Amino acid sequence: MRTFFLYLVLILGAYLIQTVLYPALVVPELRVDLFLIILLHFSFSYKRSRALVLALILGLLMDVGLPMQGFFHPLLYLGIALLSSLLWQNLNLHSRRDQAIFVGICTLLEGIGIWAILALQDTEFAATNYLLRILVGRTIAASLVGPLLLAGLERLDQWIGDLAELQESQEA
Amino acid sequence: MPVTSQARKFIIPILIFLLVLSLISANLHSRENMSFFESLVVGIISPVQKVVRGIIGGVGGVWRGYFHLVGLEQENEALKRELQELKLQMNKYREADLANKRLRALLNFKTSIPTPLLPAEVVAFDPSGWFQTILIDKGKKDGVIRDMAVVSADGLVGRVIGVSGRHAKVLLILDGNSAVDALIQRSRARGVLVGLGRNRCLLNYVQRNEDVQVGDPVISSGMGGVFPKGILLGKVQEVVRGNSGLFQTVEVEPAVDFSRLEEVMVVVQPPPEDPVPMGTSMRQE
Numbered sequence: 201m202r203t204f205f206l207y208l209v210l211i212l213g214a215y216l217i218q219t220v221l222y223p224a225l226v227v228p229e230l231r232v233d234l235f236l237i238i239l240l241h242f243s244f245s246y247k248r249s250r251a252l253v254l255a256l257i258l259g260l261l262m263d264v265g266l267p268m269q270g271f272f273h274p275l276l277y278l279g280i281a282l283l284s285s286l287l288w289q290n291l292n293l294h295s296r297r298d299q300a301i302f303v304g305i306c307t308l309l310e311g312i313g314i315w316a317i318l319a320l321q322d323t324e325f326a327a328t329n330y331l332l333r334i335l336v337g338r339t340i341a342a343s344l345v346g347p348l349l350l351a352g353l354e355r356l357d358q359w360i361g362d363l364a365e366l367q368e369s370q371e372a
Numbered sequence: 373m374p375v376t377s378q379a380r381k382f383i384i385p386i387l388i389f390l391l392v393l394s395l396i397s398a399n400l401h402s403r404e405n406m407s408f409f410e411s412l413v414v415g416i417i418s419p420v421q422k423v424v425r426g427i428i429g430g431v432g433g434v435w436r437g438y439f440h441l442v443g444l445e446q447e448n449e450a451l452k453r454e455l456q457e458l459k460l461q462m463n464k465y466r467e468a469d470l471a472n473k474r475l476r477a478l479l480n481f482k483t484s485i486p487t488p489l490l491p492a493e494v495v496a497f498d499p500s501g502w503f504q505t506i507l508i509d510k511g512k513k514d515g516v517i518r519d520m521a522v523v524s525a526d527g528l529v530g531r532v533i534g535v536s537g538r539h540a541k542v543l544l545i546l547d548g549n550s551a552v553d554a555l556i557q558r559s560r561a562r563g564v565l566v567g568l569g570r571n572r573c574l575l576n577y578v579q580r581n582e583d584v585q586v587g588d589p590v591i592s593s594g595m596g597g598v599f600p601k602g603i604l605l606g607k608v609q610e611v612v613r614g615n616s617g618l619f620q621t622v623e624v625e626p627a628v629d630f631s632r633l634e635e636v637m638v639v640v641q642p643p644p645e646d647p648v649p650m651g652t653s654m655r656q657e
Contacts, residue, residue, distance in 0.1 A: 317453030325548030
């Protein structure tokens, strides 16, 4: 239950940062998708079924700002959650360097997905250098910042585990 | 044949994918109202977003205020000079306005009824940062419906693409999905203003032989009925005439500073029946 509330607060905080703080303070090229980082951490640390449920929730939240109706982000996040949980088990992505590469790849995949949608809609934006710049900028920013955020989330999980243990021992 | 646990591991995610994929294909058209989930999320989170935006605005105001104080004296002098020039210009315009009224009366023009404007506050921006949408704190209960134009004191902001009870989602003219029928104010050359995703727009389909110059104001043409005629969209930033082709490339800088958008006004007039053919495209007009 404690973990549930912690993630609820984390998701709310990330949503506020992405909808209010980012547009006011951060240039689009340097925005790191915080939902993606939370999702990756969740996929690495919890059961696959839980990660898929979280992916669905985060994706639906992301889609609130989308101009078209659809389930683009849920699909994308489900794919990423599935991929990361599989890779975590098989490739053992423990080192920060591997995590940086993986976060970068996921950010790139997200960007390519958005580009594909825009290109299918035949928008001018899809053909601009600006989109490419955002894609590259975000991939680099996510690779640099992502592992740090993942480390922070790991610490948080550890802290909650310790707290639970302490409570149990006190009760005992 | 019994399904092994290994196979089951893959079947469930594949089924979820297929379900979401079918939902995507079923929902690729635009809807008038926000979905239940969207309305719920917006209803719960928007008060918090409003508070956070208020705090950021306050801190930003203090910061900007401090820097303004530094050059205040010089700015004051410059403003005094500008005021003198504006007074002279105002006098000219007053004369022109009086002449216009006389001519209108002569031609028996009907005086247009001023369109009612509904002020609204910007609550949030698109969380992904790929699309250019905003959320405002006025919705269906305030009389806002889909396809209403949204303006600010500087010019056109966008149009309403989804409404819930107390909120509405607005597609900015910067978005790649946006298209507004536009005119070059000076030469009356026509084109379609499309968003480039950043603080730039492109005026498409302007014929090569049309007179377009850097600095020309671009206004809405009123064609299509979504946006009222004559609203400022921006000014021409760059004109490129290639060696071949029917059209010239005209880049436009929007009149509205979208990074500092706080208050907007919804043009409360019923839009035409169906300005956008329902389909996968979200393009305006």
